[in-house]
Amino acid sequence: MIRFIHLSDVHLGAVPDRGCPWSHEREEEIWETFRRVIAGIRKNPVDLLFIAGDLFHRQPLLGQLRQVNEWFAAIPETRIFLMAGDHDYIKEDSFYRTFRWAPNVTFFDTEEQRCVEIPEKNIFVYGLSFEHKEVRTPLYDEWKPVNKPGFHVLLAHGGDLSCCPMDFTGLAAAGFDYVALGHSHKPHTVCRDKIAYSGSLEPLDRNDLGKHGYIQGEYEDGNVKVRLVPCANxxxxxxxxxxxxxxxxxxxxxxxxxxxxxxxxxxxxxxxxxxxxxxxxxxxxxxxxxxxxxxxxxxxxxxxYNIEELYRQYRGTLIGDYINKFLNKDLTVVEKKALYYGLQALLSTQVLADDRKRL
Structure with a gap:
């Protein structure tokens, strides 16, 4: 049996909700959650760790690479496969290009297809890295695994029109045992136990609702079983x-x-x-x-307010004409706000006018 962990979109260096009182804590939590995952692997080793892009929120600093590599070196029994995504894509002067990783780390360092074989375990991992911030052409649609028995895994990032479109039907039929996806921050399955987005380890903005963590999987006798392991703070x-x-x-x-x-x-x-x-x-x-x-x-x-009653009461007046513009329409939230705020202002003005007449 081969045990693996699949994660993506860690976004080390991001500052969620910048300007809010808790934003600095969130920045630190992203690093701490990733460290906890590595510490968990050290305590309970897995065979493979797949990181499907955007480990960093932007171009990594040399010190950041050294810190992450130190954590990777602490789990030597686990083979790590890492790619750069659209946020941490490999610029011409990126530290990614010259950094020397620990022996257990394979970094896909170009935008060209590559297959890495672990012959003693019959494992084949396919991948590349983004060298451009925007990749609008499909990079994975023509990929096929080599014709050898074993565990064949594709590491891929993207999947929408703005970031490396993918033909998921074609990928499901291509012959890979598992496709580890990154880019979407919401964990979800594209094809059960075969193609999945792990989502981000920590939620990164107000739209990242639901559980967040990493995917833990097992491969045995040609079958893959995966499950989401929540770990967000x-x-x-x-x-x-x-x-x-x-x-x-x-x-x-x-x-x-x-x-x-x-x-x-x-x-x-x-x-x-x-x-x-x-x-x-x-x-x-x-x-x-x-x-x-x-x-x-x-x-x-x-x-x-009882809108119909107010319309009957003020028909033929400015207030009645205002209400009539909104009657019998399917109003949006914004239009409803406009109706009630405007009505409140007009009614307040009417009350003041009536008070003056009494005086």
Whole structure:
């Protein structure tokens, strides 16, 4: 049996949510999570480690390469196969070109197809590295494994129109036992136990929802079995709070505190407010940022106006004409906001005018 780990898109050097109070911690966590994976391999060795591009967020510094290589050298029983992706592609003056890796590391150092054989284990690993930031031509569609018995693995990066398009149907039929993909930060399977994106080790922005980690696999008698092993320090989550006419600022803040405590204070949240609030109750959403790691607030709530009743009451006036522009239409969130904010402003003006008449 051959045991392997497949990871990608570590993005060492990235600073997620730059400018937020927790951004420096996130930068350090990316390095620490990668170190933990290597330490786990040292404790429980695997035969192969595949890194399918974007180990670094940008061109690696010499000191960064030395640090990573020191960790690789600490797991000599594991053969490591590494490629450069679109973020850490090999520039003309890149340190990648001259760096000397530990004996257990194979770095695919050109944009040309290459096959590395481990004859004593009948293992064949195919790969290349990006030498350009943008690769819009398919580099893998014509690849076929050599006609020899053994474990045949393709290391590949990309898969969309903007980054090395791939014919996944063709890849599935090409004859590789496993295709280790990188580029997409969301772990997902293209072809069960055969073609998979490991996703990023740590979530890197507010859209990287769900579990993150690496793929652990086994090959035996021509069959591959893989599973995702979560290992991220924290996650990005959408947090929906439903408000109503009785929701005050204090009640909203208590709802948020309680939900953050229940889900975990280290996680990072996109807060989404839904429901209908009292028109005379102003909720100060900016105050919610200090009650947790709130990266974004989307206020989709709206005042609890009866639009049809207001239209009948103000028909023939400026307010009625304004409401009529929105009636019987399938409104977007932005259009709904425009309706209710505009209506609130017009009604406030009307109230002031009525007060002046009474005086």
């Amino acid at each position: 924290r996650s990005y989550q959408n947090l929906v709070l439903n408000v109503d006419r009785d929701t005050t600022q204090y009640k909203l803040e208590e709802m948020l505190r309680s939900e953050v405590m229940r889900r975990g204070g280290r996680n990072i949240y996109r807060l989404i407010l839904k429901g209908r609030v009292s028109p005379d109750n102003v909720l100060l959403t900016e105050r919610l940022h200090g009650l947790g790691n709130i990266v974004e607030i989307m206020d989709e709530s709206r005042p609890a």
